Amino acid sequence: MANKDEIIIHVDSEIQELIPKFLENRRQDVEIILEALKQQDVETILTLGHNMKGQGTAYGFDTISDIGAGIEKAALSKDSEGMKKFAAELLDYLQRVKIIYG
Template sequence: MTPSPEQPGAPIVVQVDEALAPIVPAYLDNRRRDLPAMRAALARADFEAVALLAHRMKGTGQGYGFSAISGIGARLEKAAQAQDAPSVADCLDELEDYLARIEVVYGAEN
């Protein structure tokens, strides 16, 4: 049984098309590198920089098989556009948790 993403600390298993196997690790590494950049931008109240990175996440997540990243990106972009620092911080925490817990399983596209 796959643990639910709602269970704290439980792995989040995501099945991704095996054709994406060569590029998914780099994609996820890039999202991990975005985190400190967005936290630094938030610290200096550069909401435009956060919104730009969030917009890219929103647009790319689904294409790589990570709808959760697209969803977090959409919420993050909206919060940044509203200059809502607490909501931006919450979204960044959610992204960090997701990236720490994700386990990618490659399989054929359905």
């Protein structure tokens, strides 16, 4: 039985080898976003959000695409609190996601 806090994602086994690195890169994105916020480097955050928005669904992670879109939108409007909120949401998602390959 799944933990109620887990988020179960079904991913095609053909891309199984790519998933751990994809998720690790998203964890690194959170760190980069938080550091970029300290430096007021909105361009970096905008680029990361845009890339996440495009890549998430391709790997089977629609939520990552949605969060990426939120990050991108917050960066476009220079909304620091929004960028922090979406970075925290991404980190929470990454901590709870469980992959089932098939």
